[in-house]
Every structure is written in structure tokens, then in C-alpha cells.
Amino acid sequence: MKRLKINRDYLITYGIVIVFYVIMSILKGTNNLSSLFKGLLVPLCVYMIMAVSLNLTVGILGELSLGHAGFMCVGAFSSAFFSMIMKDSITNPIVRFIIAIIISAVVAAIFGILIGIPVLRLRGDYLAIVTLAFGEIIKNIINILYVGKDADGIHVSFKDAASLGMGEDGKIIINGAQGITGTPNDSTFTIGIILLIISLFIVLNFMSSRSGRAVMAIRDNRIAAESIGINISKYKLMAFAISASLAGMAGALYAHNLATLNALPKNFGYNMSIMILVYVVLGGIGNIRGSVIAAAILTVLPELLRGLSDYRMLIYSIVLIGMMLFNSSSKAEQWKAKFSPAKLIKKHKTVKEAE
């Protein structure tokens, strides 16, 4: 019976995403969507996938990561690099994009494992600061990475474009801080939604799998979990790598939506990681559906406030603080307990009984 309920809960989540997709597609098809919103559809999918992915680390694994944008960065650059090389070899954009997404997920997962092995030994705030450090290092290295391609093959340099030493037919693919220019524009809203559903499917099924239960046991009580024979490092690493690979996928989607891809503090720095964390916390830690909804609302909110120009981010920050105070402060808890529907009904009943 319990199992059935869980499945129904998951179906509601998928349902919300599909209904959202249908509504947006109809609005788009009938030209009722402003160009601003049309441009927002793919980033919206990117942020929703990122929020689902980070919720796996923060909510299910219970470790605070402040460097999630780093994995997105890895995914974005590896997939864009692949698309640039294969631009002429694979002409079918869908096939090329699918391979690019798989590559981004695999590369990000490898990074997740490499970073996870040392990082997951640490705890709490120390883990958070090290993930932040890794995110910044990834961004920094991409900014000095030069990769070019000519008849001899691929050249890599960490100094400048000139020291690549390419032949006459050479073409620079990753140009240091200028990044990758001319990535094919393969991302569409439909692919974004499909990726979101795949991410949801992976995370939700992981949660109800044996491994997922092991991960949650570690989160709730590490020592108890260890004492009943759960391999802590293995399951932590598994969850972290899955989370990283989903972030990589989001990165691929992000990269193929832009003409020029470069690693700025704005898109792949700690600010981005923190923004995604805000979605996760406001959506409810461990609540996957909440992450999706919070990401959607908080991405659209600043755009809706655009009319207020300079004041919009100020209002956004006030709303953010207000929401946190309302959600978590002890006074608000008391207030909510006083006026909660369940309590009111109970009160009503006791009054009746007394009569």
C-alpha cells in the first residue's frame, strides 16, 4: 500500500512537469509568449535540472555543496568541445546533441568521483568550503585553457593561443577567457523538458532504491549506518557522482543555448552555486518536487519584476529574507501552529465535545 502511494506522489511530480510543458508549448504555439519568456524557457530547464541535482547532494546525501556550478561548467565545456569538433562529421543535430549530453554526463561524473573521493571525507562547513574551492578552481583552469585543432590533431596549452603551435589550417576551439564561440544552437525547450524528466526519473528512483535508502540512512545517522554494514564511502560517492553527472547534463543544455560560452563568475562561479542552493532550500530540502517548482518561480520572478528595473534584485533579496524568516523562525512556527487548519478543526471538535 505504501509503495503505491509513493508512486502516485512521483506521478504528480511528472504530471506537473508535463502540464507545464503543454501549457508553455500552447502559449508558444499561439504566440502568446513574449520574446523574453521564450528566451527563458531553456535556462528554466537548466535551473530546474540543477536544482534537482543539487537536492540529491544536499537533501538526500545531506552534504552542503557550494561548488555545484563547477560540475555544470565541466559538462558545458566538454559537450561544447565535442560539438565543435564533430560539427562537420555528424550533421544530424539531434544525434550529435544526444552524444554531447552523454559525454557531458560522463565527464562530469568522472569529475564528481575525482573530487568526491577527497571531499567526502570532510564534514559540514569544511566540506562546503572545499566544494566552493573546487568550483572556483575549475572555473579558473577553464579560463586559461587553450585548445586548438588542426590536421595533426588536437593541441592543448595553458599559456596563450600562440603557443598552441598549430598548422595553417588550425582552428582554435577553446580560446582561454574568451571561451568557445560558435557552439551549435541545439538546445530546445522540448529537449530540456525531456532531460528534466530523465533527471527526475533517475533521482526519484534512486531515492526508493536500496542504494538510495542506504544513502539516506547515512544522512540520518552515519555511525548507525556504518554499524549495520553500509559502506559509507561507496554510497556517498555514488550519490555525489550521480548528482555531478546530472549537473553536467544541465551544463550541456546551457552551453548549446548560447553562441558564446565562457566561464564567468556570473554563470559558473560560486554565485551560481549559491543561487541553485537557494532554489533547493526554498523548495524544501529533500523535496524534489519543491526544487523544481522553486527553481521555476525564482527564475521567473526577477523577470516579472523587470519593470521595476534597478529595484528588482533588491525586492528579490527582501522576498528571499522574508520567506526564510517566515519558513524557519521560531515566532513564525508558533504563529503557524496556532492557525494551522488541523489545530483549528481539533479545537472546534473539543469545543463541541465539551458542549
Next chain:
Amino acid sequence: MSFLNYFINGLSLGSVYAIIALGYTMVYGIAKMLNFAHGDVIMIGGFAVYVCTSSLGMHPLIAVLISIVVCTVLGITIEKVAYKPLRKASPLAVLITAIGVSYFLQNLALIIFKSDTKLFTSVISIPLISLADGKLVITGETIVTIIACLIIMVILTLFIKKTKAGQAMLAVSEDKEAAELMGVNVNRTISLTFAIGSGLAAIAGVLLCSAYPTLNPYTGSMPGIKAFVAAVFGGIGSIPGALVGGLLLGIIENLSKAYISSQMADAIVFSVLIIVLLVKPTGLMGKKMSEKV
């Protein structure tokens, strides 16, 4: 000689980091929260001095004092409005609120002062010292920064060791409940910690803007993160740790800028942090914590 030059400049930058890191470490030690808005208090401190000297034409010293007062009041207000109601909430909720406060301060500054970068006139009027036939040049800012950092460290250590309020801070950071039972006013102690941390942030802001004479609403965010790294590096919660962490970070950053690559400096700083934490998971001077089952 050039090595010594880079080293001294690194020491100066490190002193600024150390002063900022003190604010992080004290707040963390007592309230067990990462105060992400700390970097933006630095920026507000810088702007307060900028307004006082450039627009109102005040004497730099008075401007610095006003800036300290502004930041102290700001720190206490932030604590009262945003953090105090969340005393019993999850650490993550407090973290997000701190991020919200950080956004708020940045965007408030953006509206008041606009996004263009202002040129900050140094408040320090000590001439630079030139040694060994001009090969070794030490600016007045460098000297003042290093001396200010040392004075602050000494005063702070004495304050915590010798005064009742300082002892109360130690007690609260050890065990909040027990301190409360012993008659320590926990709320007032936490407010005091925020006040001191924010006052120090104002000083750090002035020193930072004097050494690197630009100012915009995002000035505080990167030094803030670096100082946070410095605090973790030295062992978060430990005051001597903040000093050591800050100085080391400044020196490493400047030397790698000079000898390896200026673009890689940040990556090197963060790599050193990672290596230190992997070897010593609670930072250089952090307390070892044993776990109870």
C-alpha cells in the same frame, strides 16, 4: 629584493584578509553560522568613507571613525532583524538568509551609488619608504595595514582574555546552554560579537580600498570569500588561526601572482586550502573534535 617586495605586499594583503577573517571566525565561533554578508559590510564601510571624504570633505580619520560606527550599527541591525529570529532554525536556513542579506546590501549599494567603479582616495598620507637604492619600495598603506592588523590582534586577544564580556564570548562559543545557565546574557554577547566583527570589517574595507583604490558594490564579495577561506584555513573559530590563515593566504596569493601566473593565483590559493584541509581536516589551528555516539 623583488622577492622581498612581493613578500611584504603579500603580508599587507594578508593582513587585510586576517582582519576580515577575524569577523568570520568570531561570528562562526559564537553563532555557528557562516555570515555570507560579511564581505558586503566591508563594501559598505568603504562607501561610508568615500562619501565622508569625497562628498562631505571630512578629515580622513573622522571618516574612518564614522565608517566604523556605520558598520557596527549595520552589523547589529542585520543580526537583530535577520539572524536572531532564526537562532533555532537549521544552519542551512541561516546560510540562505545570510545570502539574502548579502544580495540586499549589494543591491542597495547599487541603487544608491550606481554600478560604476569609484576612484577611492587613500586615507593614509604616509610617504612611501624606499630602501636599497629604490629596489625595495614599501608604501605607507602597506605599513599602516600591517601595523593595524597587529594592533587589532593584540587588543582583541586582551579583550577576550581579560574582560568579562570577552570571557562571556568564550563561554557562549563553548556551550551556549551552559553559559546561559551561568548567567551570561547570550543575546547580548552575540550582538557584541556582530558589532566587533562589523567594526573590524569597516577597518578592513578602508585598508583594502586604500591599497587597491577602486570601489563598487561588488568590491567586498571576492575579498570576503578569500577571507572566509583564510578563516577555514587557519581553523574556523580560532582567533590566532584567522591571523595565520589570513597572512599565509595573502603571501601565497601574491607570490603565485608574481612567479607562477596572475590568472592562476586564485586556483593556487584554493588548491592550498584543499591540501591543508585534507591533511588536517579542521584547519591549521582548529580544535580536534571527537564524536560521541
